[in-house]
Amino acid sequence: MLKKTGVTLLGIICLGMLFVLGCGIGGSKVAQNGDTVKVHYAGSLSDGTIFDSSLDGDPMEFTLGAGQMIEGFDKAVVGMKVGETKKFTIPADQAYGQRDETMTKVVNKSQLPAGMSPVVGDKLQINSQNGPVVVIVTDVTDTTITIDGNHELAGKDLTFDISLMELTKKK
Numbered sequence: 001m002l003k004k005t006g007v008t009l010l011g012i013i014c015l016g017m018l019f020v021l022g023c024g025i026g027g028s029k030v031a032q033n034g035d036t037v038k039v040h041y042a043g044s045l046s047d048g049t050i051f052d053s054s055l056d057g058d059p060m061e062f063t064l065g066a067g068q069m070i071e072g073f074d075k076a077v078v079g080m081k082v083g084e085t086k087k088f089t090i091p092a093d094q095a096y097g098q099r100d101e102t103m104t105k106v107v108n109k110s111q112l113p114a115g116m117s118p119v120v121g122d123k124l125q126i127n128s129q130n131g132p133v134v135v136i137v138t139d140v141t142d143t144t145i146t147i148d149g150n151h152e153l154a155g156k157d158l159t160f161d162i163s164l165m166e167l168t169k170k171k
Contacts, residue, residue, distance in 0.1 A: 031080050033065030034170035039077060041162040051153065059165045070095050073160065080164040089159045096151040103149035104138070118145050 031037050038059040043052045054060050062068040064077060072090030080086060092098055118124065122137040124147065139146035 031077050036063050036168040038166040039162045044159045082167050085163045087161050091157050092155050095158045096154045099150050099155035106144050106146050
């Protein structure tokens with residue numbers, strides 16, 4: 001009885017020390033703001049369309065909380081452990097925002113540089129009051145083009161499957 005109690009007490013003391021020292025068993029460090037992480041991910045829309053993925057290449061590296069990622073992505077990685085996988089959905093408001101129809105404009109072709117013949121899907125850079133902006137051509141007629149300054153994922157909820165591959169604690 002004494003031996004069993006002694007082993008149990010010793011085990012509790014050892015586990016407590018590992019917890020206090022932050023060591024953990026099996027590398028149980030969790031990702032926190034300021035840490036540098038590498039994740040593999042696949043992003044999809046509500047209809048299942050994959051819009052981006054790192055699975056055919058290197059994992060994506062970024063610093064948590066540094067503003068390098070959309071808000072909801074950062075929040076989902078915080079608390080993960082290396083080797084952990086997670087599936088989550090980021091509402092449009094925490095991703096690229098809602099669509100803003102005031103960012104869609106019809107432009108007369110006479111205002112375009114000579115020889116320019118844009119087609120639907122072209123990305124153009126225009127100068128705005130706030131500096132250069134990338135717009136997408138969404139419609140073309142004989143006399144006009146319609147351009148859209150919204151991000152192509154604006155107004156869409158985004159679902160991600162991610163795996164935390166590496167974690168470097170902030171110093």
